Amino acid sequence: xxxxxxxxxxxQNLQGVLQLAVEAGSAAEGPETLEPMSEERKTWLREALAxxxxxxxxxxxxxxxxxxxxxxxxxSEREREGEEEMxxxxxxxxxxxxxxxxxxxxxxxxxxxxxxxxxxDLCLSQYLCHAQSGLRWRAAELIASCAQNMPQVxxxxxxxxxxxxxxxxxxxxxxxxxxxxxxxxxxxxxxxxDAGLQAFLSHDGFSVLxxxxxxxxxxxRTKSAFLLLNLLTSHPEQKDTVVSMGMVQQLVSxxxxxxxxxxEHVLGALCCLVEDCPPGLKDCRNPTLGLEELLxxxxxxxxxxxxxxxxxxxxxxxRIGVVGYGHLGQYLVERILKDGAALGLTLAFVWNRxxxxxxxxxxxxxxxxxxxxxxxxxxxxxxxxCHPQIVKEFGLCFLSHSHFLVGSPxxxxxxxxxxxxxxxxxxxGKTLYVPSGALWGGQDIQRLNDSGTLKALFIRMSxxxxxxxxxxxxxxxxTEEEGRRVLFRGSVAELCPLAPNNVNTMAAAAVAAGSLGFxxxxxxxxxxxxxxxxxxxxxxxxGPGGFSVHTVRRNPATLGAVTGSATYNSFWNSxxxxxxxxxxxxxMDPDSSILPLIKFY
Numbered sequence: 278x279x280x281x282x283x284x285x286x287x288x289q290n291l292q293g294v295l296q297l298a299v300e301a302g303s304a305a306e307g308p309e310t311l312e313p314m315s316e317e318r319k320t321w322l323r324e325a326l327a328x329x330x331x332x333x334x335x336x337x338x339x340x341x342x343x344x345x346x347x348x349x350x351x352x353s354e355r356e357r358e359g360e361e362e363m364x365x366x367x368x369x370x371x372x373x374x375x376x377x378x379x380x381x382x383x384x385x386x387x388x389x390x391x392x393x394x395x396x397x398d399l400c401l402s403q404y405l406c407h408a409q410s411g412l413r414w415r416a417a418e419l420i421a422s423c424a425q426n427m428p429q430v431x432x433x434x435x436x437x438x439x440x441x442x443x444x445x446x447x448x449x450x451x452x453x454x455x456x457x458x459x460x461x462x463x464x465x466x467x468x469x470x471d472a473g474l475q476a477f478l479s480h481d482g483f484s485v486l487x488x489x490x491x492x493x494x495x496x497x498r499t500k501s502a503f504l505l506l507n508l509l510t511s512h513p514e515q516k517d518t519v520v521s522m523g524m525v526q527q528l529v530s531x532x533x534x535x536x537x538x539x540x541e542h543v544l545g546a547l548c549c550l551v552e553d554c555p556p557g558l559k560d561c562r563n564p565t566l567g568l569e570e571l572l573x574x575x576x577x578x579x580x581x582x583x584x585x586x587x588x589x590x591x592x593x594x595x596r597i598g599v600v601g602y603g604h605l606g607q608y609l610v611e612r613i614l615k616d617g618a619a620l621g622l623t624l625a626f627v628w629n630r631x632x633x634x635x636x637x638x639x640x641x642x643x644x645x646x647x648x649x650x651x652x653x654x655x656x657x658x659x660x661x662x663c664h665p666q667i668v669k670e671f672g673l674c675f676l677s678h679s680h681f682l683v684g685s686p687x688x689x690x691x692x693x694x695x696x697x698x699x700x701x702x703x704x705x706g707k708t709l710y711v712p713s714g715a716l717w718g719g720q721d722i723q724r725l726n727d728s729g730t731l732k733a734l735f736i737r738m739s740x741x742x743x744x745x746x747x748x749x750x751x752x753x754x755x756t757e758e759e760g761r762r763v764l765f766r767g768s769v770a771e772l773c774p775l776a777p778n779n780v781n782t783m784a785a786a787a788v789a790a791g792s793l794g795f796x797x798x799x800x801x802x803x804x805x806x807x808x809x810x811x812x813x814x815x816x817x818x819x820g821p822g823g824f825s826v827h828t829v830r831r832n833p834a835t836l837g838a839v840t841g842s843a844t845y846n847s848f849w850n851s852x853x854x855x856x857x858x859x860x861x862x863x864x865m866d867p868d869s870s871i872l873p874l875i876k877f878y
Contacts, residue, residue: 336381337390343374344396347404375415379422383631388423392430397423398437405442405459410452417443417455421462425630425666431470440466440476448485453494460489460500468507469669483519487527495537496647502531502542503649503674509549510673516554525550525560529568536578538653545677594623597852598656598679600648600671601663602629604838605684608845609660609852610639620853625654630663652678660852661685665777669694676701682710682852686784690773690795712848716782716789717830718816723789725820733819734790736769736783739803740812743837746778761805770795776802782814809836 349371378396382388391397397420404416420439423430434440443466446459467473467482477483489501509516528543528550550557561568597617599610606627613624626645629635635644645651648671651659656679661667665688672688675681676698689695689711702709725731742755747764755762765772769783773795780800787798805813811831818826 336384336387337394340378340381340387340391340394340396343378344394344399346370346374347396347399372411372415375412375419379415379419380631380633382419382422385427388427388430391423392433397430397434397439401434401437401439401442405439405446410450410455413446413450414452414455414458417446417458417462421458421465422630424462424465428470431466431473434466435470435472435476440473441480444477444480444482444485447497448488453497456489456492456494457496457500460497460504464500464504464507468504468511469666474508474512478515478518483515483522483524487522487524490531490539490543491527495539498537499539499542499647499650502539502546506542506545506549507670507674509546513549513553516550517556520550520554520556520560525557526566529566529571532571532575536575538650540575541652542649545674594621595657596623596625596655598626598628598645598651598654598659599624600628600659600661600667601684602627602635603662605845605848606662609662609849612849614639625656626651651675658682658852662848665773668698672698673701676707676709677705680708680710682712684712684781684848685777686711686781686788687773687777689784689788690770692795711785711788712852716785716816717814717828718818718826719785719789721826722786722816722818725818726790726792729792730821731790731792731818732821733799733817734786734793734797735799735801735817736786737801737803737815738780738782738812739805739808739815740779740834741806741808741836742804744779744812744834745776745802745804747776755804755806757806759804759806761803761807764802764804766801767799768796769798769800772800772802786816810834 378391382391400416400420404412405420407413407416420434420443424434440463443459443463447456447463450456450459463477463482463485467477483505486501486505489497490505492498492501509519525547528547531543532540547561551561560566597613599606599613602610606629610624610627613622617623624639624643626643627635627639628645628648628651632644632646645654648667651671651674658680659675659678660682661672661675662684665685668683668685668688669691672681672683672694681698681702683689683698689698698709701707722731722734739761742762745764765775769780769787772780773784779802783798783800784795787793787795790798810833812834814830814832816826816828816830820826
């Protein structure tokens with residue numbers, strides 16, 4: 278107990294207090310005794326929510342103060358004149374302002390507000406070209422943090438010409454940290470962003486990656502190779518372009534350097550360039566390249582190391598990687614650290630968008646700073662509990678190394694991504710899992726679907742408005758007195774982009790009901806201010822001859838909680854039951870084009 282309290286961060290505001298209360302409630306052991314909420318408690322919670330709203334405004338004010346510091350005209354004038362020596366306190370103050378902004382912009386709403394306030398324009402115009410390297414890399418990092426998972430911000434940055442400048446910094450900045458952070462920002466602008474990819478191609482971005490893989494900076498080499506692999510996997514139409522640049526020859530020359538973990542990404546890129554790409558296959562077979570003998574030599578050199586690694590990981594213990602450290606991620610990490618050894622589970626890594634939030638809370642040796650280096654941790658299962666964008670950006674790569682549990686199945690509403698993940702699971706002999714979460718009766722839905730008798734499926738999710746995380750301004754005007762309001766009714770395919778963090782239950786149902794799919798399964802989300810203690814999930818299943826089932830599940834949840842408390846245990850059981858100890862019958866059937874298994878609890 279003392280260790281837990283030492284590792285826990287103390288809340289600094291009322292929002293932090295409420296978050297701490299949510300965590301404490303979800304982590305409580307044993308059955309929870311539920312009692313009606315007293316009027317006094319309801320009043321307190323209403324006031325707390327009002328304070329949280331004020332807290333959001335306070336965060337905007339904090340951002341304005343930071344921008345005022347960064348907009349100091351006197352300092353900017355000296356920088357334009359090329360003065361590198363500045364007052365040390367002035368530099369420290371600006372670095373601190375960037376750090377505060379980076380922390381605040383972990384909240385996607387704040388990232389959008391910073392764009393509206395002109396903060397990203399300021400980064401581009403004054404700080405990516407700043408004389409002080411510490412300010413250059415912090416500006417690039419802030420741009421990356423804001424652009425990640427935010428199409429609106431990505432489009433804005435592309436429109437003001439951020440990508441060419443970031444590519445230039447990646448390619449030629451004298452400071453290694455600046456080059457790494459700039460490439461991080463490039464990655465956030467081009468992956469899963471068609472306009473970003475076109476801008477990347479027009480500015481010869483693949484050549485920048487090629488030179489990055491040849492640098493002396495290990496992090497830059499790793500990130501360059503990983504981004505190349507990701508782009509080739511997501512955009513196979515670019516293979517011919519890359520081959521025509523002599524990429525095969527360059528990748529082989531990289532493999533001739535002393536062995537490094539990033540060579541795994543290089544080999545992955547070569548594999549992409551020989552698959553369904555005759556020019557790439559021809560280059561690899563060229564006898565003057567000597568690739569076959571090089572691969573045999575590498576295999577002999579690494580054989581002993583691979584055997585020792587296999588011996589170290591060949592026990593019954595399963596290595597789990599956790600991507601995301603929100604409420605659900607924290608719960609899973611704590612359970613693995615506390616109970617994992619007795620259950621045959623080992624925590625291989627934890628990644629969070631802001632790794633600073635992990636320090637002092639989880640053991641240093643399991644913190645993964647760079648998600649693109651996940652393969653070095655040799656996981657048996659990777660669990661995503663972060664955001665659908667992570668599934669889009671890393672899902673294929675995860676499946677090339679590990680079984681993959683998708684905690685944000687709303688990402689699967691994208692038909693192309695859905696199909697690509699299925700094919701990757703088949704190609705690599707891995708399993709793709711979708712947990713049931715708050716879905717009740719999922720296994721029965723799946724049986725009806727598999728028998729060909731499922732005719733229709735409708736799901737309604739009702740929550741307090743503070744529990745929704747919606748894109749746009751759908752719920753910006755809610756009041757405590759308004760009662761019930763239907764926010765959306767339609768296909769789950771249409772609903773997932775609107776509420777990516779709130780409809781994972783519906784997404785799991787759409788996967789189970791494969792014959793209907795995301796477009797056929799219908800969903801409705803309802804804001805209801807009377808639901809201060811529960812999330813309500815209603816499922817209506819229709820079968821043949823007038824057969825129907827209607828279930829109602831009340832999932833205990835505090836105000837502001839996206840995830841109901843019962844879902845934590847359900848997710849943990851899904852992890853124990855199917856993802857950690859992976860039975861042979863759960864592996865992908867080579868003749869099947871559907872998800873191999875969805876286990877419901």
